[in-house]
Amino acid sequence: MPLWKNYYLAQSIPEALTRLNEGARVIAGGTDLLLEIQQGVQPPPESLVDVCNIPELNSLEIRGKDLFIGAGVPLNHIVASQLVQENSQALVEACNLIGGPQVRNTATLGGNIAHALPAADGTIALLALDAQAESVSSEGSRITALEELFLGPRHSRIEENQELLVGFYLPLRKNSQASAFKRVMRPQGVALPILNMAVWLQRKxxxxxxxxxxxxxxxxTPLRARMAENVLRGEKISQTLIEKVHQVMLEEVHLRTSPYRASADYRTHLAKILLQDVLEIAWERAGKD
Amino acid sequence: MDLYLNGKPITIDPQPGEMLVDMLREQLALTGTKVGCNEAECGSCTVIVDGEAVLACAYPAARAAGRNVITIEGLSPLALSPDEMIEQDELVQKSLHPIQEAFIKHGAVQCGFCIPGQIMTAYALLEHDPDPDDEAIRHALKDTLCRCAGYPSILNAVKAAGERMRTGVPIRAPEFQSSSPLEVIGNSYIRPDALDKVIGRTKFTDDLKFEHMLQARVKRAGVPHAIVKRLDIEKARQLPGVLAVLTAADIPGEKKHGLVIYDWPVLVGVGERVRTVGDALAIVAAESRAIATQALDLIEVEFEAQPVVSDPVQAYDGSSPAIHPGGNLLKHIKVRKGDIELGFAEADLVLEHEFHTGIYEHAFIEPECSIARLTPEGRMEIYVGSQIPYADRNQIARVLGWPEEKVRVIGMMIGGGFGGKEDIAGQIHAALLTERTGRPVKLLFDRHESLLVHPKRHATQIRIKMGAKRDGRLTAVESELYGDTGSYASLGEKVMTRATTHSAGPYEMPHAKADCYAMYTNNPPAGAFRGFGVTQACFAVESMMDILAERLEIDPVEIRRMNALRLGSTTNTGQELRESVGLLECIQQVQSEMESRMDGDPFKPRSSPGAEHLRRAWGFAVAYKNTGLGGGAPDKSAAEVELCPDGILEVRTSSAEIGQGLVTVLQLIVAQEFRTSPANVRVLLSDTDLTPDGGPTTASRQTYVSGNAARMAAQVLHQAISSTLAEKYDCPPQEVHFEEGLVRLNGNSLPMEEVYLEMNEEGRSPRALYEYWAPSTDPLGDGGNMHFAYSFAAQAAEVEVDTHTGEVKVLNVIVANDVGKALNPLGLQGQVEGGVVMGLGNALTEHFIVEEGRVITDRLARYRMPSIVQTPQIHSIVIEHPTQDGPYGAKGVGELSSIPTTPAITNAIYNAVGVRIDNLPVDQEEIVRQLNKFSKTAE
Known part of the structure; x- marks a missing residue:
C-alpha cells in the first residue's frame, strides 16, 4: 500500500479547506508526519494536502503590535529572520535546535505545534512568548491562546478535516524585554530533549x-509554569529566588521518569540548572536596551 | 508535473506515495543520491531544492513541482550523459565542482556511500556562505553522517572548496612526511575509486537494476524466544503480484549457515525454535517492494513463548533455558601464565573492579542489500557488498544444495562494513527466491531490519584483579569475562578469545590468568566489530591502570611506560616479542605532544575559561591489537597480477574494499614493484570467478596478507617478464629495468603495451598468481606465537565535563599508532581519524538498547553515532617500527586507532570530575548524580 494516494498542492486557503473537507490530511514540512506514516505509527492517508505553497501560511511580517509567523514558514527562515531575531530570541534558539539542518529547511513551526508533543522545542518557546494561534475553517477564522490548543500528546484542538492552522501572533518585543531558550539532550537513545525551557521577562x-x-x-501537554512566574514577578535575580522558583515550579509541573532518557530526579536537577541559565541569559539581554 | 532537474526542464508523473529520492533513483535512474536510513536521520539522500539542502527520503516527489532540483549528478558544470562519463574520465576530472575536487584531494572519501549527501550539503552551505568558519561548517553538516568518520578531512575539504570558489586558488592536497620520499610506497595517493564516489557514479548493490527483477522481503519473528507453532503463508501466496513465499520446508540443501559454526537457521520452521527477534520465518518475492511488504502482513504465525535469556551471566546459570542443543556456553576461553597466587602474594597492592560494556551497532550507512540472478547457463550470481565473498559462496551453495562452482559472488562497492558485513544477511534468501522464481531478486534491508538482524559488538562484563609493587611494577592480573554472543555464534568464540588474550593489556605481566565465558542469549547475535573484543578488554584494563596509578600515586603515563611491552617481552599468552614493538615510542610521542600544550599536570582538573562548572582534564590510554587471524588458524591470501594488453597492470584478489583503502594499498604495492605510477595499476576485488581468495576482510589483516600476496605476485610477474625479455634481447635479467611505466634494457625502451606483446609472442603468460601464507601461529594455551604481528597505540584525550548537566565534550585527541610502515599516509590519516571518532561514539554517544531480547533502538533516530559536531581536534602521529614479514614492514591499523579512545576519554572524565566510569556508554545522568549526590528513586 502506498503511503498516500493523492497529493494536492494547495495554492490558497479555500482550496486547502475544500481538500480537508473531502478527507485529506494536512501536510506542511511533513518531517514528523511522513515518518510516522512510514513507520506505521499513523495509518496511510488516502490524500494529503500540502499547504506549503499557500502565501498566507508563508508570510512572516509585523501586523500591528504583533509579529506574525505563518504556520508554513520553514524553520530555517525563522532562524534567519531579522524580525524574529529582534523580537523573539527564544524562538530562534528553539527553532535552530529542531531536527537537523536539512530537516529545518522543510519543517515548519505549524507542524511542530500541530504535532502537539509535550516537549516540542518550538512549542515551548512560543508558550513563553505568549503566542496566539490563528486557525481557519469554513466557519471563519479564530484566534486561540497557544496553551489552550493542546489536549494531549499528538492531540490538539485543531479540528482534523475542518480546520487549518494559519500562523502565530507573537507580541512585539518592547524595551527591557527579552527571551531565551535552552535544552539538555542525552547523546544516546531517543532523540527527544530530556528537558527544555524558555523564559520571557521584562526588566524594571x-x-x-x-x-x-x-x-x-x-x-x-506543554504548559506554562504560572505559579513560578508569579514568584519571579517583582523580584531580583538571586540564588535564593532561583531555589524558590524551582520549588514552586516542581509543585505545578510533573517531571517524570522516561525510560532510556532521564529519571525524574535528573529532570528535577536540570530544571534548576536550566532555570538559572535562561533567566540569566534573558536578564542580560533585556538589560541591553 | 514540470520541474527543473539539474538545470534542465523535465516533465514527470509523481507516483502515489513516492518520495523524491524514489523518483530520482527509480523513475529517473539517478542513483547517485543514496538512501541510508529512510527516516530522515543520516543525510545521505540530501539534494538541493530551490537552493536549500533537503532530505529526499522525506520529501514527497509531488512537492517538487515547479521547483529546481539539483542532485550530485548535476553538480559538475559539464552536464555529461552517463555514457560520456564512462568514456571520458579526463573530461570528468576537468569538469568537477570544486567541492568534488576538494573531497578527492583531501582524502575525505572513504567508503563513499555518504559522500553525495556530504557534497550536496556542503554545496548548499557554500552557495549561501562561500567563506564559512569551522563552526558554520559543523553546523551545516551536523546531520550528514559519515560512519567512516572522515569528518576532519571533510571539514578541510569544504574549506578548501570555499577558498577555490572565492579566489580561484587551486586546491592543494594536504602534505604528509614520508619515511620513503623517493618510493611509490609511503607517499600519499588519491584513492582510485574517489572520482566515481564524488560524482555519484559508484554502484552499490541497491543501485543495480536487472530486467524483470523482483523485490524480496523477510518475515521476521519479532519475538526473542519461542517455538513456532503455526505458520500460514497461503494468503500471502495468493496476493496478486507475489511470485513466491518460501519457508524452511522449501530449503533444498542445508538448513543453517554460519561463519565457524553452522548454527544460524536460514528460516525457522514450524516446531523449531526462534532465538532472536530478527530470526527469519518466511521470505517473499513480489513484483514490487510494496506488494512484498503487504504479503508479510498476510503471513500468520503462532508462537509458544519461551523464557528469555537476556544477559550472559544469567545464561551461564544452569537454571536458564538452553537456547541451543549444546547449552548456552559457546566457549570457555582460558589464559594461564605463571602462578597467579604467587603474583598476588608478591604485590604490595591488589585492586579489583568490575566493568560493563554494552552492545554496539556498526551502523554502516549503506544497509545490507543482495541481488541474486540466474545466468543463462544456470549458474547463480549474487551481487553483494560482503567482507568475505568466498564464505558467502560456500554458505549460499550449501543451502541451495549446489556445488560451489555453480555460484558466483560478485562484490559491489561497500558502504561501510566495520565487521558487520562478514555474516550472511540477505544473500541466501535472495538466492533461494531466484532459484524458485527464475527471476532476478533484490533483497534490500531497511534500516530497522539492519538494526535487528546483523551481529553486533559483544556486550561484556569484565572483572579485573590487578596486583602491583609499590613502585608501580605489575605482578599479576586475573580477569573474568562474560561475553554476550547473542542468539548465534557468528565469530563469537574468536571475538571473545581476543578479548581474553588482550585482557592483561600491552604490559609485561609475570603472572596472568583469564577466564572467559562466551554465552548464547536471546539477544541479537554478536560477532565481528572493529576492535574484535579488544575494545572491551582495553576499556577495563586501561581504567584499572589509572585506578592503580592513583592509589600508588604514580603518574598514569609513567606506570604504563614502566610496564609496557617492549622488545624481548613475553605476552600473557607466552609469546616472546622479537621485533616491531613501538609502544614505548607511542607513549613518549603522545606524552610530549600533550605536555607541549599544557602548563603543569595535564591530568589535574581545571576550569574552562570563564565557566567554573566546565571542568577539563586529559586522560591517557594505550592499546595493542593483533594483525591477522592468529591462534593457529591458517592465514593466507591469494592475489593475481596480470599485464593487460593496454599496458595496465591489473591486480586481483577477493579481499574487500570497505572504505579502509585496500584498493589504494594494492595499487601502490604493485606500482612499487614495477617502479611505475599507481595510475598504471588497476585493482579488481571481490569476485569469486575472477579474483583468487583473499580470505576474510577482518582482523586488520588485508594490508599484510593481501598486500604480501599482491607484492609477491608482482615480483613473480616481474621476474617472468625480466627473464623473457633478457633472453630475447640477450642481456642479463638484472639489467632489465622497470622505470615509470617502461622497461629499459640493452638500450631499448619498451612501453608496457609492447611488453605485453613480447610476452605473448614468446608464449609466456603475462600473469602471476601467488598464494601467500602468513607466518604460522600457535593455538592459545600452547605458548609460542599466538599472532605474527601486533600494532601498538597510545592516545590522550582532553575532555570538558559540564558539572551541571553531566554532558561530556571531547576537545582534543592525540594519537600515535605504530603501524610498521605507513603505505599511504593520506589513507592512514582518514582511517585513524575515523577510528578515534568511532571510539568516541563507543564511549559517549552510542547505546544499542535491548530489553528482554527486544530491541529498543530499532531506528537510527535512537542509535546516535557521532556527527561532525562531536568530532574533536585529532592530532595523529605515525610511528613506524617495521615488522619483518609485513609488506615493506607494514602491519594492521584498521581497528587499532579506535581501541584506546574510550578509556582515554573515561580516564579524562575521572581526572576532570572524579567520577569513575565503569559502565559503557557513559551516562551523563550518572555523572551528575555522583557529583550532586542526589539519589535515584524509581517511579
Missing part, C-alpha cells in the same frame, strides 16, 4: 517586572 531597573516560563516535558 534591577527587578523582574514580568515573566513567562514554559518547560517540557512537564505533563501530557
Amino acid at each position: 531597573k534591577d527587578r523582574i517586572a514580568d515573566a513567562h516560563l514554559a518547560l517540557g516535558p512537564s505533563g501530557p
